[in-house]
Amino acid sequence: MSNARPRVTVLMAAYNAQAHLTEALQSVAQQRDFAQWECVVVDDGSTDGTAEILHAFAQREPRARILTLPQNGGLTHALNVGLDAAQGAYIARLDADDRMLPTRLAQQVAYLDAHPDAVAVGGDCQLIDEAGRPMERRALPRSDDEIAWLMLFHNPFFHSAMTFRARLDDAPIRYDPAFHTAQDYALWSQLQRHARLANLAKVVCEHRVHNQRVSAARKQEQQQTAEAISTTNLQRLAPQRRLDSAQLKRLRELMNCPPPLDSADAQADALMLLDLLAAFVAQQRARDPYESCAAARRFVAAKLLRAIPGPALGRALFNGLLPRAIRLHGGAARADLQRRLRRDRPTPPTHSN
Secondary structure: OOOOOOOEEEEEEEOOOOOOHHHHHHHHHOOOOOOOEEEEEEEEOOOOOHHHHHHHHHHHOOOEEEEEEOOOOOHHHHHHHHHHHOOOOEEEEOOOOOEEOOOHHHHHHHHHHHOOOEEEEEEEEEEEOOOOOEEEEEOOOOOHHHHHHHOOOOOOOOHHHOEEEOEEOOEEOOOOOOOOOOHHHHHHHHHHOOOEEEEEEEEEEEEEOOOOOHHHHOHHHHHHHHHHHHHHHHHHHOOOOOOOHHHHHHHHHHOOOOOOOOOHHHHHHHHHHHHHHHHHHHHHHHHOOOOOOHHHHHHHHHHHHHHOOHHHHHHHHHOOHHHHHHHHHOHHHHHHHHHHHHHHOOOOOOOOO
């Protein structure tokens, strides 16, 4: 390896990853327009052919360093071992079954260099199947306020697409060992309280979808952990509110794929969401009086307005949900809803002579 200190450490953890590991490593070696990287791979006690693949890669690539753990300790522990060994000022995460695009490092390093107030940057992902065939592109939120708002409910980043600073305020960044799943959501939630996080409007990673991923194999545990993180985030925003698990699940659903708001209870949840949004806007404006939170407001309003079916429009208008949502979204939403109200108004009865 060259004596020059790398600017970026590509960090991977591999556990019995032989099926797709070669592709992941090749995608690192094929980076264009940026050569100041090292690749630190932590072999987390693999028992298949992972060690042989890593050894062969290190023989070919002088910028690779392989760390071998005697037994499997889990992703969070392996990543922290890699972070302790990393030499780069930036850390680029990549899972052992994903692939980074050839210009990813150049693009994300350029962004972080140009935005010293940002601690991490992600980007869009191209989903691929187990054989590497393209599926759909996942576009992620761009604006600061939309990212901060969605962070309250969900993880608005792909772990494999993230590049972050190795240190924040001169303290090393590490994953919280208390989180065995959703450790990235916990980390971004912590970092977001101190600095900006961003997403590039570009595909930076190919994310493989298959049943052996941690997110699939430990889906229930990951969901429960994510809900606990979301609860903490919301309590920081509105400490006077105590959401039970059922309320939290309904609010998270409203921000993901909202069900029809066709009952008084469902519309009460929507009103609660609007109250939380008001608290969020106030919090953001306390930090920056010129922050309009326009993207977050439009996002919430669009979700709610689309979820109000025709028969429920009158009730939503009566209880104040519609006026509040329209004010958030603006004139286009107002005109659309006026058309819907006219269309759904009962037809007056006709009288025969």
